[in-house]
Amino acid sequence: MALGLAVLSLAALGLAWQGQASLKDLEQELVRRQTASQGEASEARNLARQAQDLTRDTAAKTALLEARLAEVALQRGQLEELIQSMSRSRDENVIGDIEASLRVALQQTSITGSAEPLVAALRQADERLQRYKQPRLEGVRRAVVRDLDRVRAVSVVDVSTLAIRLDEVVRLLDELPLLAMADKSGPDAGGAPRAARAAAPAAAAQPPGAAASAAEGLMEQWLSAAGERWRLWSAQAWVEAKSLLRVSRIDHPEAMLLAPEQAFFLRENLKLRLLNARLALLSRQYDTAQGDLRETLQLLERYFDGRSRKVQNAAELLRQVQGQARQVSVPRPDDTLAALAAAAGGR
Numbered sequence: 001m002a003l004g005l006a007v008l009s010l011a012a013l014g015l016a017w018q019g020q021a022s023l024k025d026l027e028q029e030l031v032r033r034q035t036a037s038q039g040e041a042s043e044a045r046n047l048a049r050q051a052q053d054l055t056r057d058t059a060a061k062t063a064l065l066e067a068r069l070a071e072v073a074l075q076r077g078q079l080e081e082l083i084q085s086m087s088r089s090r091d092e093n094v095i096g097d098i099e100a101s102l103r104v105a106l107q108q109t110s111i112t113g114s115a116e117p118l119v120a121a122l123r124q125a126d127e128r129l130q131r132y133k134q135p136r137l138e139g140v141r142r143a144v145v146r147d148l149d150r151v152r153a154v155s156v157v158d159v160s161t162l163a164i165r166l167d168e169v170v171r172l173l174d175e176l177p178l179l180a181m182a183d184k185s186g187p188d189a190g191g192a193p194r195a196a197r198a199a200a201p202a203a204a205a206q207p208p209g210a211a212a213s214a215a216e217g218l219m220e221q222w223l224s225a226a227g228e229r230w231r232l233w234s235a236q237a238w239v240e241a242k243s244l245l246r247v248s249r250i251d252h253p254e255a256m257l258l259a260p261e262q263a264f265f266l267r268e269n270l271k272l273r274l275l276n277a278r279l280a281l282l283s284r285q286y287d288t289a290q291g292d293l294r295e296t297l298q299l300l301e302r303y304f305d306g307r308s309r310k311v312q313n314a315a316e317l318l319r320q321v322q323g324q325a326r327q328v329s330v331p332r333p334d335d336t337l338a339a340l341a342a343a344a345g346g347r
Helices: 002-086 090-112 116-132 135-153 159-175 191-205 217-244 260-282 286-303 309-324 334-345
Strands: none
Touching (some): 116 135, 260 286, 286 309
């Protein structure tokens, strides 16, 4: 009995020691697994943090790629539009260029009043269409030729030439003789004295009639010499009388009473009127220019000597300018513009 109890006690002790050992092993295993779990959890947190960073980088890169993709799409659209604009037909390009050049030439013509810009634009259009040789644009070329003939037929005012003529008249004003200061001698006042002086030696050289024949006597010789001297003295007296007295018609008496100081202001006034006419021509104000030219001609005929060649030349220049300074309307190339519109519309 006691032996059985002892054996049971020993067995119980062995089982208890074995259970304690198993418990210790289990605790150690639990501690090891807990440590491993903590390490894995820490590693998982690090991996999760890295995953979050990677996700943010990926999102940023994705947004950047989307922006780049949108930019590439925009550039592609612009490139397609450019390709489409460049791939337009050659006819449309030619029509557009000709119409644009004609409208620019019309603006220049309206500003300058000269038909040269429009003539140049029409000539270039004709040459371009002639080189192109497109049957579809043959009607446009015929319209260009008609408008070019109509524009060339218009005589446009050459403002530069008229301005040069006015400058020439302004230069001549200081040299034009006034009626109040004109030469009082007649046109052949100097010719008669010279003729009389030429007749005197001839008369002196001519032998007296009495010398031809001794029979006529001294009386005839004296009478002949007295007649020659009387004719010479009468011719000289007539020449002197003509140089002292001149009878002429004066339509404007105030021109003969013009003082030298007033003559200076008269010339300056005429210069100012001519300069005003020049400015009016350059600004295409032909009515103002005509008025100034008309007043200048009236003053020129009233106060200056019309027998002078310089006065006649100045008056002729003013009449030429007055006859050419007029408003001229340059015709519009309506036929060409209509033909271009029809060709562009495909009609």
